[in-house]
Amino acid sequence: MVQGTQNLPQSEDRIDRDLYEPAYAQLANILRKQIAEGTYRPGDQLPSEAQLCRRYGISPMTVRRSINLLADQGVVDAQQGRGTFVKPLELGTASFDLQELQDLFSNGTDANIKLLDTRVVSADARTARRLNIAIGAPTIYIRRLFSRESKPVFYHRAYLVYDPTRPIVEAELDVTSLQGLFANADNTILKRGELTIETTLLNEEESKILEIPMPAAAFYLAHVFYDFNDCPISWGWFIFRSDQLRFTTQVGIND
Amino acid sequence: MVQGTQNLPQSEDRIDRDLYEPAYAQLANILRKQIAEGTYRPGDQLPSEAQLCRRYGISPMTVRRSINLLADQGVVDAQQGRGTFVKPLELGTASFDLQELQDLFSNGTDANIKLLDTRVVSADARTARRLNIAIGAPTIYIRRLFSRESKPVFYHRAYLVYDPTRPIVEAELDVTSLQGLFANADNTILKRGELTIETTLLNEEESKILEIPMPAAAFYLAHVFYDFNDCPISWGWFIFRSDQLRFTTQVGIND
């Protein structure tokens, strides 16, 4: 790795109108590259939008859009009346997303879901509170195991409001494809969900099902889903092996 | 909760030019509210941009911006040549971010960092690999404990490349303020970082320091930070108590 080369190598700094890539994206990439190369350092002020317009021969709206892109990505901070400045790296901007989980199954790997149990049970106090129903009211109880290459990855328990007039039950029970949970074409009933992630020690049952000897740590992902009347209709949690699934992310400038 | 009221109550559906809120945000909120109310359901097509222009008396660019906002938020999917459609809820769009962690300490609560240990140690094989240095090369080793209201929250271990010509060491060692880790004004040396989150079983030392009886599960957050020459300069991990810190997020339409 060569040191002290921050300001020497200039990226190709022209907008090519014949390219497939739109001008606003080209400019955003040029600026990001210059920041990555050290031409502009954290705290430094970028050229003004008017300067960028002249320099690259594009209109104010287009420059604006480039700057907005970089600002959305947390690379830059635009301050009205002052200027646009390169942001220092911040840990708080890091975010882990479940897309990685979704990808695990879309990757054509040999994955499947096994329905361990499904029956109607009376809501206990906790379930009743979560689903906003009376204690003792009927719910559909589901237990499923998700595996990949015949190794268990996660275990799912959920309680659904039991309402024969709503088609959600069958939709939720359709577990033949993994789409069902992540890109369910039939989940037009669901408006929003709340998710919480914690860690947990596996209990005996979970340890056996997930085939890990106790004691073992795992992710605990709880969910509540609501319909378009803002009524909760599903509550449950996933438990998944951290050795089979970890989350990664990046912060700062990634060119 | 009243049922079957999806299409009746219309939100105030005019753009008010005297408002502080810009027109593009107002339109985005109007559309989001209509989706939340069920006027448009997942899979439904929104009015075309030309229609929205006429309907709300604003220019194409402004309508565009509203749609882009909703598309960025995952509420809507704009397809060239076809139209703009309401997206069904997708689990994969959920993301957990460390901002919550950062907030924990900015909230003016009684939080502090205790430096447990700091000294120069020779890099072992793993550290050498992570920091891209020779085995046996000197590194700064740090152990810190973060507490809140005199309860331990997380434990941090890190190895820094030992290079007297770089000021990073002092910057990293400046742990008197929590800013140091999250919004370090002196971290202009750092270009980017890679983060991984897993779960772990506490070992004896961690259990004692974090004051949780074994066996116990916790989050394990590993990090590598790079400078502007793309050289790794810091590697380490946080271990934090899941009972003191959990991550929550929302998916779908949140009005």
Add this chain to the structure above:
DNA sequence: AAGTGGTCTAGACCACTAT
């Protein structure tokens, strides 16, 4: 061919910050 979203222009006016 008609309708859709995607990009871009060449300005305008405003709000804010610095001097």
Add this chain to the structure above:
DNA sequence: TAGTGGTCTAGACCACTTT
């Protein structure tokens, strides 16, 4: 007052999808 970013217009042209 000059310079900055923030919003907005009223079109234009293009790429794509559908009929």
